Amino acid sequence: MREVILKRGGEGKVTHACMTGCVIQCSNAFADENGELLAAPVEFETIGLCGSNLEIASLDGIARINRLCNDYGMDTIETGATLGVMMEAAEMEVLPDGIDRDDLPRFGDVESALKALRQVPEGTTIGNLVGGGVVSAGKALGVKHIPAVKGQAMSAYDPRVVKGTAVTYATSPQGADHTAGLTVFFPIDHRDPNLAVKFSRIAQIQRAAYDALDLCAFNTSATGQRPDVVLAMLRKVYNVELPDNYLDILGRKVIDLELAFNRAAGLSAEDDRIPEYFKTNPLTEVVPTVFDVPDAELDGIWAS
Numbered sequence: 001m002r003e004v005i006l007k008r009g010g011e012g013k014v015t016h017a018c019m020t021g022c023v024i025q026c027s028n029a030f031a032d033e034n035g036e037l038l039a040a041p042v043e044f045e046t047i048g049l050c051g052s053n054l055e056i057a058s059l060d061g062i063a064r065i066n067r068l069c070n071d072y073g074m075d076t077i078e079t080g081a082t083l084g085v086m087m088e089a090a091e092m093e094v095l096p097d098g099i100d101r102d103d104l105p106r107f108g109d110v111e112s113a114l115k116a117l118r119q120v121p122e123g124t125t126i127g128n129l130v131g132g133g134v135v136s137a138g139k140a141l142g143v144k145h146i147p148a149v150k151g152q153a154m155s156a157y158d159p160r161v162v163k164g165t166a167v168t169y170a171t172s173p174q175g176a177d178h179t180a181g182l183t184v185f186f187p188i189d190h191r192d193p194n195l196a197v198k199f200s201r202i203a204q205i206q207r208a209a210y211d212a213l214d215l216c217a218f219n220t221s222a223t224g225q226r227p228d229v230v231l232a233m234l235r236k237v238y239n240v241e242l243p244d245n246y247l248d249i250l251g252r253k254v255i256d257l258e259l260a261f262n263r264a265a266g267l268s269a270e271d272d273r274i275p276e277y278f279k280t281n282p283l284t285e286v287v288p289t290v291f292d293v294p295d296a297e298l299d300g301i302w303a304s
């Protein structure tokens with residue numbers, strides 16, 4: 001991507017601050033062949049869900065999907081996952097009544113994905129499937145594999161191999177949101193089911209505190225191991241006394257509020273589950289592995 005952006009010049013940028021004042025500047029601006037802005041930024045989750053998930057290898061194709069999502073105010077993780085289940089449906093032997101196979105997007109075919117996406121504002125059947133999200137589209141089409149928890153599509157971290165993040169998908173009040181508690185930064189064996197709940201809990205509490213303080217997720221890589229630095233800034237800027245475990249207290253308070261909201265909305269332990277096929281269909285690319293953290297452990301994550 002860097003090489004393409006630099007070669008094309010124009011409005012493309014290999015690094016960019018999505019918020020004024022950010023010194024990390026992890027963002028980018030992706031320009032087309034004429035140097036005109038196509039999408040900013042093209043992020044790694046977008047590349048995962050709207051790219052490899054759909055067997056689309058072209059950065060221009062991914063950026064065009066991203067651009068439409070930006071224009072329509074749609075999340076690229078949810079949209080990529082939704083297009084994925086629709087592509088899976090296109091390969092099924094039998095389709096529900098009223099669905100024409102030729103109208104569905106196809107794996108590896110960026111034009112068919114764009115055609116489906118462009119129908120969202122038109123309100124066609126296909127447009128409504130794309131706009132309704134992965135669970136609604138998957139159920140309507142009778143697709144077996146729907147990668148979501150609490151109605152939210154999973155990001156690109158496979159729950160079978162990054163089990164701590166999978167526990168976050170399952171138990172976060174927000175559903176399958178990697179930003180609610182990403183565990184990949186911990187130096188552990190991510191396939192070990194015995195470590196998953198412990199590290200998901202640490203990550204979720206930390207992330208909830210950082211979100212409440214409006215600190216970008218990527219800040220965590222700098223300050224995650226040094227919460228005392230964040231605490232020192234808070235004390236100095238606001239001239240307040242705070243206990244040394246203030247970030248833990250804040251994060252847990254946020255999560256408890258969200259859990260209370262979910263309970264009032266009718267969600268239960270049954271909603272804190274990874275879809276069954278991740279427990280039965282092994283990921284075989286590296287070492288065969290499934291999601292195997294016991295339900296009882298998921299249910300106990302917020303018990304204390």
Ligand code: SF4
Pocket residue numbers: 016017018019022023024025026027216217218219
């Ligand atoms: S580090 Fe965070 S605030 Fe800075 S550009 Fe990246 S996403 Fe934006």
